[in-house]
Amino acid sequence: MTADFPLHRTTRPVADDERAAALADPGFGKHFTDHMAAATWTPEDGWHDRRVGPVVPYSLHPSAAVLHYAQEIFEGLKAYRHADGSVWLFRPERNAARFAASARRLTLPVLPEEDFLASVEGLVRADEAWVPAAGGEQSLYLRPYMFASEAFLGVRPAHRVEYGVIASPAGAYFGSGVVGVTLWISAEFTRAAAGGTGAAKCGGNYAAGLAAQLEAREHGCDQVLYLDGAEHRWVEESGTMNVALVTSAGELVTPQLGTILDGVTRASVLDLAVEHGLTPVQRPISVVELAEGCASGSITEVFAVGTAAVITPITGFRGPDLSITVGGGAPGATTLALRAHLLDIQHGRVEDTRGWLRRVV
Ligand SMILES: Cc1ncc(COP(=O)(O)O)c(C=O)c1O
Incomplete structure (x- = not known):
């Protein structure tokens, strides 16, 4: 069964000229797209509230477990535009598997592969305009992550966890010629x-x-x-x-x-x-x-x-x-x-x- 991350499109996307300027010189990790994917986990409900929506800040209680005990994991992968306009991910199943392995090591809930893929793909589709043009080395960098958001002090696995994916256009790593x-x-x-x-x-x-x-x-x-x-x-x-x-x-x-x-x-x-x-x-x-x-x-x-x-x-x-x-x-x-x-x-x-x-x- 394919997990569904329904899209709630932002009413305030970045203006076209601002996005064009970001894509003209993306650098790395400097500009962020209009949307994020997210889901929440609790022991009672498992993974729920899957969504792709506007990028919004978190509101965390100062005791949120991640701030004290660093119960957090992340991933990194890219979407590439091909010459015919299509957009592709490179071996995302491996990132999903590694994310699951990291979750097990940090005693975080495992996100099923189908959720990982559906969230990443849902975000790329929502923010397709942010995938750089074909022809160079540019891509859209995707950053899935998961952290313990439960408000409590004490060293034990958290009972509330947030999953998210954000995206950021990435320029060619080497501007002119590959250097050592x-x-x-x-x-x-x-x-x-x-x-x-x-x-x-x-x-x-x-x-x-x-x-x-x-x-x-x-x-x-x-x-x-x-x-x-x-x-x-x-x-x-x-x-x-x-x-x-x-x-x-x-x-x-x-x-x-x-x-x-x-x-x-x-x-x-x-x-x-x-x-x-x-x-x-x-x-x-x-x-x-x-x-x-x-x-x-x-x-x-x-x-x-x-x-x-x-x-x-x-x-x-x-x-x-x-x-x-x-x-x-x-x-x-x-x-x-x-x-x-x-x-x-x-x-x-x-x-x-x-x-x-x-x-x-
Ligand atoms: C410590 C470390 N080693 C290796 C890698 C390379 O892994 P990958 O090829 O999956 O990006 C990364 C980047 O994710 C890393 O952070």
Whole structure:
């Protein structure tokens, strides 16, 4: 049965010229569309009050559980306009599954996949005018989330939970030409430990990462590369992206799942690797292997993968006692080819032979 998120259209949409100005230079996360999808959960009624309506602020009691105990999760995916005007989502079922897994870890109610898909699709249809035109790398970023809204103090799973989806047009991540980033390997901070919440997409993980992010910036780096919490020796992931490397032996290697996020882009790149003559491998990568491999040339390229930036070349790593240059310091050919391939699938410029796209409009 398809869940229904009935549309209550806003009577006060953003003016056409204002929307056109936002779409002309969307940036990321700066402009929001006219509508949001929402539903509420209580133990008595389960998920109810499904709707797509105007974007409205929440009114929360100061004791609302999320404000104190961070019982919150979110997702991120994009809608892409193709040249014929149609609009598509990229592997949204994987986001629905990950959202359910995150909910289980945070003891939030699981939102059924059909509700996840119906809410996202309902919002995209309502705000179709906000999906950027085909032809470039622009898209409509979708942000589903869920949080504990019950008013009470005490550490237990909340009895009232809000689900929502908002949308924001996203520009090309790289304005002119893909440039490489440098990652900071912190000696102090870690992101996750076995048994923790590393594999869940919960807000608390990102709050805890802000200090490491600041440390990276202070050292002139763009992002953090987290190592494992137990030995501080194994490569895990970046702040908002998974990482992978290419070896001279023709492998595409990425750390195995466990304490990292099960990225949709990571899974997709592992799948595409074979078409690029690479053997996909998921195994531990130590910092020593990373440093020695980049120095000897046995590691030829390193890149980060995620919905926002698609594929970003990593051209160097820095740490308190560490400086690694990757492949001469410029983006690698395989990285750029994989990036173009994935974008071409998402934007409908090559055939979707794997059934990854789901049509909305
Ligand atoms: C910590 C972290 N790792 C990896 C990713 C990449 O995941 P995806 O490819 O599903 O966007 C993200 C982004 O969601 C993230 O926040």
